Amino acid sequence: MVQKYNEVIDRVVEGILVPYGTRIALLTYAFVFSYYGFLKVQALFSGLSTPVRGEVHAVVTILGLPELGISLTAVMVFIGVYELTIGLLFLLRKIRAIFFLFLGHQFVTLATLVIARSAYFQEPFLLGTVPWLFDAFAAYILKNTIFIGGFLVLAAVELGQGSPEAATAKSAKMESAVSTD
Numbered sequence: 001m002v003q004k005y006n007e008v009i010d011r012v013v014e015g016i017l018v019p020y021g022t023r024i025a026l027l028t029y030a031f032v033f034s035y036y037g038f039l040k041v042q043a044l045f046s047g048l049s050t051p052v053r054g055e056v057h058a059v060v061t062i063l064g065l066p067e068l069g070i071s072l073t074a075v076m077v078f079i080g081v082y083e084l085t086i087g088l089l090f091l092l093r094k095i096r097a098i099f100f101l102f103l104g105h106q107f108v109t110l111a112t113l114v115i116a117r118s119a120y121f122q123e124p125f126l127l128g129t130v131p132w133l134f135d136a137f138a139a140y141i142l143k144n145t146i147f148i149g150g151f152l153v154l155a156a157v158e159l160g161q162g163s164p165e166a167a168t169a170k171s172a173k174m175e176s177a178v179s180t181d
């Protein structure tokens with residue numbers, strides 16, 4: 001039964017994931033970035049809020065951007081246009097153009113956990129012994145580490161030797177060389 005299961009998985013991987021996997025990943029990234037970018041930009045015109053407005057407001061306030069004449073609305077529109085641009089570049093398969101835009105976006109997103117710690121973490125619980133209990137939004141941000149890992153594999157496949165096996169084989173060789181030193 002296990003062998004049959006493995007054969008089915010192998011056929012799916014060989015028939016769908018090998019020829020279409022990177023296209024699916026690119027479309028997924030394009031959708032996510034375009035959708036969230038659109039949500040931020042449309043708020044300017046519709047008056048509707050976005051899921052991250054409160055959290056972005058916390059960071060904008062902590063950084064003192066209003067005192068510099070930079071409003072929350074301007075920041076939200078900038079982030080929205082930035083994300084729409086990343087989404088479009090994913091759709092167009094422009095991995096080199098996206099590379100630093102994407103990693104910069106992820107760095108800033110993860111940095112907000114440090115900048116606005118009080119907005120994302122709950123008070124210590126269990127008699128004050130566990131200080132880093134995430135709220136739902138912090139967990140949402142931390143899942144971006146999966147985006148980073150996936151993007152690095154996608155970039156290795158798209159810009160490297162063209163297959164996940166080649167990308168992971170090179171990594172395995174590097175690890176074995178380091179461990180034998």
